[in-house]
Amino acid sequence: MATESKRDYYEVLGISRDSSAEDIKKAYRQLARKFHPDVNQGDAGAEDKFKEVGEAYEVLSDAQKRGAYDRFGHAASGGSGGGFGAGGFDGFGGGGGLDDILNVFFGGGGGGRRPGPQRGEDLRYDMEVTLEEALRGGEKTIQVPRTENCETCGGNGAAPGTKPDTCVQCGGTGATRQVQQTILGTVQTSVTCPRCQGRGQVVKSPCGGCAGRGKLRKTRELKVPIPPGVDDGMQLPIRGEGEAGTLNGPPGDLYIFFGVKEHEKFERDGMDLYISQPLTFVQAALGDTISVSTLSGDSVSLAIPEGTQNGTRFKLRGHGMPNIRNRNQKGDLTVVIAVQVPTKLSEEERKSLRSFAELRGEVAGQTPDHHDSGKGLWERIKHAVKGD
Ligand SMILES: [Zn+2]
Numbered sequence: 480m481a482t483e484s485k486r487d488y489y490e491v492l493g494i495s496r497d498s499s500a501e502d503i504k505k506a507y508r509q510l511a512r513k514f515h516p517d518v519n520q521g522d523a524g525a526e527d528k529f530k531e532v533g534e535a536y537e538v539l540s541d542a543q544k545r546g547a548y549d550r551f552g553h554a555a556s557g558g559s560g561g562g563f564g565a566g567g568f569d570g571f572g573g574g575g576g577l578d579d580i581l582n583v584f585f586g587g588g589g590g591g592r593r594p595g596p597q598r599g600e601d602l603r604y605d606m607e608v609t610l611e612e613a614l615r616g617g618e619k620t621i622q623v624p625r626t627e628n629c630e631t632c633g634g635n636g637a638a639p640g641t642k643p644d645t646c647v648q649c650g651g652t653g654a655t656r657q658v659q660q661t662i663l664g665t666v667q668t669s670v671t672c673p674r675c676q677g678r679g680q681v682v683k684s685p686c687g688g689c690a691g692r693g694k695l696r697k698t699r700e701l702k703v704p705i706p707p708g709v710d711d712g713m714q715l716p717i718r719g720e721g722e723a724g725t726l727n728g729p730p731g732d733l734y735i736f737f738g739v740k741e742h743e744k745f746e747r748d749g750m751d752l753y754i755s756q757p758l759t760f761v762q763a764a765l766g767d768t769i770s771v772s773t774l775s776g777d778s779v780s781l782a783i784p785e786g787t788q789n790g791t792r793f794k795l796r797g798h799g800m801p802n803i804r805n806r807n808q809k810g811d812l813t814v815v816i817a818v819q820v821p822t823k824l825s826e827e828e829r830k831s832l833r834s835f836a837e838l839r840g841e842v843a844g845q846t847p848d849h850h851d852s853g854k855g856l857w858e859r860i861k862h863a864v865k866g867d
């Protein structure tokens with residue numbers, strides 16, 4: 480993903496990360512006016528700025544996209560498509576003044592279905608990855624069933640060599656007026672043109688490839704990035720890989736919803752990992768140097784001090800999951816000691832344990848006092864119960 484050089488969207492709009500939707504809109508309106516191509520004729524720098532501002536606004540004004548951006552950074556916009564500047568304006572044709580363009584962005588211009596280009600629907604794809612894949616990141620090839628524009632007719636539904644005709648009933652606007660006489664006077668309403676269903680066009684000789692619909696169901700193979708550090712429930716939008724638009728409208732986006740499978744050894748809590756490490760009670764009592772295998776497959780040597788108690792935690796710094804926004808920053812791996820009490824003792828082993836107890840002055844039926852770490856545990860339990 481060659482998105483490293485991209486400026487931060489909040490920086491582009493000159494706002495802080497906790498800005499409200501209202502602040503974002505205000506900052507965008509101001510900058511869009513300043514850099515609009517109509518105001519800066521022939522200034523390529525201004526045009527680039529205008530596109531940059533538009534892209535930042537498109538992401539930050541959409542709660543879902545903003546959330547994904549906050550978590551993934553620019554990786555969230557995916558590798559392909561990404562053409563807000565190019566794609567965003569084509570559909571609206573030239574000639575519109577600044578306010579027309581702003582109205583389109585801000586959802587102005589009244590209700591009802593607009594004739595002409597319609598953006599395609601967004602798609603959701605649930606992707607399950609292993610914890611190892613979430614650690615390393617990478618790429619996965621997926622099959623996405625979706626509608627695409629028919630290649631034979633280019634999406635307009637007309638047989639090759641012919642063109643759709645402008646609808647005569649609505650003159651291509653997609654809407655017709657209805658005039659009603661009511662007790663309040665004459666009321667004019669606008670309704671979707673019944674002849675063209677609001678498309679503004681009528682196909683006389685339908686394309687054989689798509690039966691005049693302009694679209695076909697296809698299963699498309701896509702390579703999708705797995706961001707290192709991805710966690711359960713995170714979403715990654717991939718621009719322009721959703722359903723095809725109507726009448727050459729831009730396609731929708733594809734949202735990858737990540738699910739991370741449970742690991743049989745490692746537990747995850749955000750960037751931190753936990754592993755239970757069995758020790759024999761002899762190792763725990765005498766101390767030892769053991770080798771702990773991390774999620775990446777590396778082995779890390781860990782010194783177990785003499786007299787290590789069950790439940791003792793050792794932290795291996797930097798052996799957790801990477802931060803999804805900065806892969807150089809990593810969580811820790813906590814090793815939780817599980818002392819194993821030996822079972823299925825032989826007669827000789829029983830004997831040696833009894834003589835061990837004798838050496839310690841232990842008497843059958845008498846339990847030991849709480850030692851230091853036992854007391855600590857009891858204090859912790861009491862605190863947890865009292866909630867302080
Ligand atoms: Zn076709």
Ligand SMILES: [Zn+2]
Nearest residue numbers: 646649672675
């Ligand atoms: Zn019509």
